[in-house]
Amino acid sequence: MNAFNVSEHMQTLGLQAKAAAFLMARADAATKNIALKALARRLREAGPVLAVANQKDLERATAAGLSAPMVDRLKLMPKVIETVALGCEQLAGMADVIGEIIGMKQQPSGIRVGQMRVPIGVFGMIYESRPNVTIEAASLAIKSGNAAILRGGSEAIESNKALALLVSEALAEAGLPVEAVQLVQTTDREAVGQLIAMPEFVDVIIPRGGKGLIERISRDAKVPVIKHLDGNCHVYVDDTAEFDMALRIVDNAKTQKYSPCNAAEGLLVSASVADDFLPEIAAIFAAKGVEMRCDPVAAAILRADEALDPKARVVDAVESDWSEEYLAAVISIKVVAGVDEAIAHINRYSSHHTDAIVTRDHVHAQRFLREVDSASVMVNASTRFADGFEFGLGAEIGISTDKFHARGPVGIEGLTSLKYVVLGQGEVRT
């Protein structure tokens, strides 16, 4: 496909999305739920068709020499299909927030003023590898009354096309416009450049993928971007932390899974408990093969610990360790004077994603909650909870590390906007 055609294709998608968005915004809750349930049914019925499409992607990926984990992420296993089908049914079961009116109050002039929740309009989603994201984005678009233009990874194009066809069929079955969810039909990279530069058609871009991709999109986009950069999350163990709880939380936050953005990458320990706490957590990390990048104080405590497991890997941290998102069996460890230094360290080095304190001290807990400038701040809970499902949002289109519009896990409300509604009885301004 040459550049001219890509541009034409994107303009067509944009125009159609804009028109569909108006109809989606008007659609009633029952109709949208019919589409979601139809999509779930069609996903379950389409197993063989999806397997054929997916097989093409897998063969191409293997031939192109993609790494085994990359190929794995491409696989549309029956279990993955069942999970997204269940997700559609869960969304269908949720209350519809579109049209809700909040804060309606009468003003001195006599008018009543409130805010109505409405869809944002059209969102563009740019993602890589995992084809199930196609269904997650489509189902969230349907429930939230938005239109979506989806640009999946070129490596998953056949799977995504097959999935997008099911979405179109489900929309048609419910009497909704099939253009409400459209997949970009070309793998030409120019399509991404077009998608992020159509403010006349697209209201917001949601990229999911590597940091480089997201930085590039944020830099070049002509519309707002709901973006998620690093997840450099911390757990701070305060003076009064209960050791059992602190060990459980730090262990879970670091080792339950290494790859998620909400896994802890940094451990801060108050000096008053470091001598006792560090050897205990180091024993756990040693057993699990977690490398510890320590500041001089923490390193000295651990190296002086004669009982330390010989497998423990204690390494001297360098400045860049405090900013690093390892996504691996590595953690940075620093001894701090107390809650003040912990808050200052986190506000300086964290990626403003998720940070937790373990404490019994009410004042420290309150200060940590208020002063740590992160999308999710936690007391006595694992950072691994920072997730749309765990937060009760029902679904998640992404996690925002920005402060503007949506912050933290982004669910349906993050895809909506509040407009003012005014009800009068003929009032005029004097």
Added chain:
Amino acid sequence: MNAFNVSEHMQTLGLQAKAAAFLMARADAATKNIALKALARRLREAGPVLAVANQKDLERATAAGLSAPMVDRLKLMPKVIETVALGCEQLAGMADVIGEIIGMKQQPSGIRVGQMRVPIGVFGMIYESRPNVTIEAASLAIKSGNAAILRGGSEAIESNKALALLVSEALAEAGLPVEAVQLVQTTDREAVGQLIAMPEFVDVIIPRGGKGLIERISRDAKVPVIKHLDGNCHVYVDDTAEFDMALRIVDNAKTQKYSPCNAAEGLLVSASVADDFLPEIAAIFAAKGVEMRCDPVAAAILRADEALDPKARVVDAVESDWSEEYLAAVISIKVVAGVDEAIAHINRYSSHHTDAIVTRDHVHAQRFLREVDSASVMVNASTRFADGFEFGLGAEIGISTDKFHARGPVGIEGLTSLKYVVLGQGEVRT
């Protein structure tokens, strides 16, 4: 000041603002209110000092040949000073929204999840002429716990410097960082370019001024912009509108003041009532000298009206009239088939600022509220009410015609962000 110094100055302001923002976010409500009341007092005491500074601006403006209305807007009359002083006191009297926690609910895992309202951080404000905006922006920054960098118009630099000094003194009196509100000290235009391109220091830019300025800033900014472009507002007179109410609302929306962005620029009338309604509203417009740019049907009705005031100016509308923000004694008039065509016309041509329907029909009212894609949608009220004070926000930093983050009049909440707070008892993810 050469380019190197401008850059250095802006970097310094940015660094200081960032540091001050952390302290402002921590500041308690009482302390911020002390600063606001001190500012009100100092404004009232500073009359003579402000007059001297303002005189310098006025002399320079007159010498430079600025138009009389421009010079007028520069004037810091005692009445203007009293108004902004009162505004500070009103803000001090309002409840503080920083730190409020909403929606706290327990999740199946046991953790409780809610959202805490926190300041955005640092906002940059770019504005022209009227020096009272300096105080409005400063007082909103203080109340909302943000830091602000203010860049006023070069024509008002002396007045703005005198006002900014009062703000610093009030902050110091309350024990708050004086760098919480900083005025850019140079009139070099390069400072604007720097201010909008410091994502490491500035979280959001709020421009107030002409459309050209705002478009330029939106295009070049490296951070989010809360922007307000046109106010092409409409009133639609529905089949069942009460004529007295419709006349009062259309008259008020168009003629109470011509210059505000929430004044009506377009009148839509349902065909079923156009024959009767148009001559009546035309009589009012004729008496007030409002030019009517009419579609062929409306023009024919008015030209066939033998009782029409000979002063009435009925002009044939051209396509561009439907998109125009006149800000003058001109209105476009179109006869539409009914509520469907009215909604379609508004969604196509309005600037998504404020649009109103006059009707007794409940279904039409509901459809208009839901389907008109504007920041403020009204039933039986004048578009002139679209204003932070009239909406009960207490104050207004601007009006947003975007859908992202804040929409419509932007008060203190528009300068805040919601972060997730999680309270646990040691829960970990399984």
